[in-house]
Amino acid sequence: MARLRSLTEAIFATAAGPPPAARVDWVVAEVEDVLAHAGAQMRWTMAAATLVIVWIAPLFVGRLGSLASLPFRERVRALAALEASALGGPVLAVKALLCILYYEHPDAAAEVGFDAECLGLPSPAALGPAAGAEGVA
Amino acid sequence: MSAPEAELWGLEPAARKARVAELHSGIVHGRDVSGDLELEADTLVIGSGAGGAVVACHLAEAGERVVVVEEGEHVPPAEQAQLRPSESLRRLWIDAGLAFALPLGDTPAINVMMGRAVGGSSVLTGGVCFRIPGRVLREWSGEMGLHDYTEARLDAAHLDVERAVHVEEVPESMRSRSTTRFVDGARRLGVEVHPIRRNTVDCRGCGRCNFGCPEQAKLSVDQTYLPRALAAGAQVLSDCRVESLVVRGARVDGCWGHLLRGPERPPGGVFRVRARRTVVSGGAYGSPVLLGRSGIGRRSGQVGRNMTVHPAFRVMARFRDPIRGWQGALQSAYSEAYEADNVTLTGLFVPPGVLAATMPGVGREHVARARDIPHLAIFGGMVHDQGGGHVFEVFGRRAMTYRMAPRDKAAVPVLMRRMAEIFFAAGAEEVFLPVLGLGGVDADRMRTLDLERVRGRDLESGSQHPLGTCRMGVDPKASVVGPDGAAWDVKDLFVVDGSILPTSLGVNPQLSIMTVATHLAWKLRERRPRG
Ligand SMILES: Cc1cc2nc3c(=O)[nH]c(=O)nc-3n(C[C@H](O)[C@H](O)[C@H](O)COP(=O)(O)OP(=O)(O)OC[C@H]3O[C@@H](n4cnc5c(N)ncnc54)[C@H](O)[C@@H]3O)c2cc1C
Numbered sequence: 001m002a003r004l005r006s007l008t009e010a011i012f013a014t015a016a017g018p019p020p021a022a023r024v025d026w027v028v029a030e031v032e033d034v035l036a037h038a039g040a041q042m043r044w045t046m047a048a049a050t051l052v053i054v055w056i057a058p059l060f061v062g063r064l065g066s067l068a069s070l071p072f073r074e075r076v077r078a079l080a081a082l083e084a085s086a087l088g089g090p091v092l093a094v095k096a097l098l099c100i101l102y103y104e105h106p107d108a109a110a111e112v113g114f115d116a117e118c119l120g121l122p123s124p125a126a127l128g129p130a131a132g133a134e135g136v137a
Numbered sequence: 138m139s140a141p142e143a144e145l146w147g148l149e150p151a152a153r154k155a156r157v158a159e160l161h162s163g164i165v166h167g168r169d170v171s172g173d174l175e176l177e178a179d180t181l182v183i184g185s186g187a188g189g190a191v192v193a194c195h196l197a198e199a200g201e202r203v204v205v206v207e208e209g210e211h212v213p214p215a216e217q218a219q220l221r222p223s224e225s226l227r228r229l230w231i232d233a234g235l236a237f238a239l240p241l242g243d244t245p246a247i248n249v250m251m252g253r254a255v256g257g258s259s260v261l262t263g264g265v266c267f268r269i270p271g272r273v274l275r276e277w278s279g280e281m282g283l284h285d286y287t288e289a290r291l292d293a294a295h296l297d298v299e300r301a302v303h304v305e306e307v308p309e310s311m312r313s314r315s316t317t318r319f320v321d322g323a324r325r326l327g328v329e330v331h332p333i334r335r336n337t338v339d340c341r342g343c344g345r346c347n348f349g350c351p352e353q354a355k356l357s358v359d360q361t362y363l364p365r366a367l368a369a370g371a372q373v374l375s376d377c378r379v380e381s382l383v384v385r386g387a388r389v390d391g392c393w394g395h396l397l398r399g400p401e402r403p404p405g406g407v408f409r410v411r412a413r414r415t416v417v418s419g420g421a422y423g424s425p426v427l428l429g430r431s432g433i434g435r436r437s438g439q440v441g442r443n444m445t446v447h448p449a450f451r452v453m454a455r456f457r458d459p460i461r462g463w464q465g466a467l468q469s470a471y472s473e474a475y476e477a478d479n480v481t482l483t484g485l486f487v488p489p490g491v492l493a494a495t496m497p498g499v500g501r502e503h504v505a506r507a508r509d510i511p512h513l514a515i516f517g518g519m520v521h522d523q524g525g526g527h528v529f530e531v532f533g534r535r536a537m538t539y540r541m542a543p544r545d546k547a548a549v550p551v552l553m554r555r556m557a558e559i560f561f562a563a564g565a566e567e568v569f570l571p572v573l574g575l576g577g578v579d580a581d582r583m584r585t586l587d588l589e590r591v592r593g594r595d596l597e598s599g600s601q602h603p604l605g606t607c608r609m610g611v612d613p614k615a616s617v618v619g620p621d622g623a624a625w626d627v628k629d630l631f632v633v634d635g636s637i638l639p640t641s642l643g644v645n646p647q648l649s650i651m652t653v654a655t656h657l658a659w660k661l662r663e664r665r666p667r668g
Pocket residue numbers: 183184185186187188189206207208209250251252253254255256257258259260261262263264265266267347377378379380418419420421423424427601602603633634635636644645646647648650
């Protein structure tokens with residue numbers, strides 16, 4: 001949970017910082033639910049990929065320890081460096097799943113100009129009172 | 138059978154939806170059944186997808202007592218319309234759409250997508266319909282000795298399916314701008330592109346076909362054949378996973394399985410269906426596992442082997458002006474211009490998250506790239522592959538591997554280059570090839586890329602067309618079923634679905650599977666079950 005959270009915050013960070021906390025919570029919960037429906041092979045692959053990223057990425061910015069322990073901007077830099085390297089596969093895999101869910105959040109979809117009416121994207125209200133809350137920018 | 142049942146699509150939309158809902162209300166949800174269940178049938182059909190629904194319909198309409206058991210949920214159309222794409226993945230797709238064929242050799246890890254619902258994968262299609270290509274039928278009826286499988290002999294079955302699911306050409310006015318751009322580029326280069334045919338009626342081009350059609354405009358088997366089967370008295374049960382066929386001596390006597398209670402809960406009671414004839418229609422992933430578990434097909438050693446998948450690759454292109462490719466029919470044009478290279482190109486679109494997933498970068502770079510989503514066009518290409526896939530069970534779980542033949546691997550750079558050239562001819566500023574980590578490529582860089590050297594594991598590939606894992610043939614040593622779909626090893630067992638197609642097709646397979654299923658159902662109808 002904490003690992004996925006730190007990855008979500010870094011991947012979708014803007015100049016203002018990580019996305020709103022409520023949105024990150026929502027994405028993390030959705031990822032866990034999708035994985036509960038996926039096969040054991042995929043659950044294992046995702047767990048392994050996340051583990052690799054969390055411990056290997058810091059090495060790419062000359063740091064030891066877990067990704068979550070890095071200052072926020074360093075975290076983004078470390079992930080970007082790992083993604084661009086020959087070892088980038090795990091980042092691409094986890095990012096793919098996170099992206100599918102992240103851009104289903106109506107605010108995230110709106111931010112990238114996606115406005116298809118019939119893809120069933122929920123209204124912010126349907127996601128609960130916290131969903132539209134400000135993040136930790 | 139009354140005419141409205143055979144041609145439900147001819148009704149006014151409201152009347153059609155009401156009639157389908159009325160018939161769907163007859164579907165028994167296994168999760169609501171308390172205790173165990175015992176049923177009897179003339180014909181038991183396992184799996185309610187493109188193959189199973191067609192067989193069930195024809196046999197029920199011929200007066201047989203038909204029972205259809207389906208592992209997946211019954212999600213009524215109105216409920217499907219409310220699902221977000223990822224919710225649809227969770228409820229209607231096998232392994233939430235995240236099943237992969239483990240790559241062997243120089244092969245990409247292919248994401249194999251399949252349905253698990255009342256209506257099977259048919260519910261998830263883009264609606265694209267192709268007849269079995271003549272060149273494929275010539276191979277089947279010629280080299281492979283399947284003499285019944287010629288264009289002339291299958292014509293009646295082809296026509297019957299096309300009428301039943303209302304195959305129509307997508308008008309140019311319904312094309313998305315994504316497809317229009319590609320078609321413009323192709324025309325400039327003299328590459329022929331044709332309109333696609335789809336099984337739709339009153340389609341309004343909202344582009345969410347793969348996640349369930351909100352208008353019930355896509356005439357998947359849950360809108361056509363299954364309602365007809367229900368109207369003719371068939372019993373259709375959802376949430377019923379068949380664990381094994383019941384083999385008594387030299388014949389199959391039905392099946393047993395578990396009533397499922399959803400992903401978070403253990404299975405409930407046991408169900409048992411006794412049948413004079415059993416038709417396995419679990420699809421190319423489900424059928425071989427079921428046969429294998431039941432000890433059938435060991436003699437030939439072919440069960441689960443020979444899987445073809447039509448490995449597919451997407452190329453995206455960024456244009457200066459907005460494309461908003463989600464507006465318009467999901468799939469509306471295709472090109473066979475590269476058939477000699479074993480490549481077919483078809484239009485498509487995918488949700489924004491899938492587009493964004495291909496965008497390089499993290500943080501600000503990623504977010505900036507994701508803002509280009511409305512400017513992206515996309516087209517796909519699939520390889521008419523030779524096979525090399527294997528479906529099996531390990532520690533009680535299904536798995537698959539795929540080894541790409543060198544000929545098929547060689548087709549991938551051709552496919553990427555041709556699609557990129559077409560997009561550049563249409564004015565694209567950069568393209569995104571399905572090469573992991575490559576990022577955007579402009580026309581100059583494209584010319585310098587050595588795509589032949591890209592390793593299989595660096596390619597991003599998907600498949601929606603697994604086929605051939607219980608292939609049909611004339612030699613019991615080299616096939617699982619004969620030309621009539623009958624298993625070689627035991628009596629009263631038939632396989633009718635995509636798993637019996639003896640080769641890949643090079644085109645989307647639903648119409649082909651339904652045609653073969655019609656052809657076989659007509660034969661079964663003449664050959665009433667014993668007993
Ligand atoms: C996303 C997507 C898009 C597609 N788009 C197109 C398209 O546009 N055009 C086209 O021609 N084709 C398309 N296809 C392919 C087409 O849908 C399939 O080839 C076709 O539906 C396969 O038919 P089938 O009967 O072999 O299997 P399916 O339709 O997959 O049906 C098999 C059913 O059997 C059930 N089953 C399996 N095992 C068991 C068991 N043990 N017990 C009970 N039930 C079981 C499964 O749950 C499933 O519902 C698409 C497929 C997908 C996934």
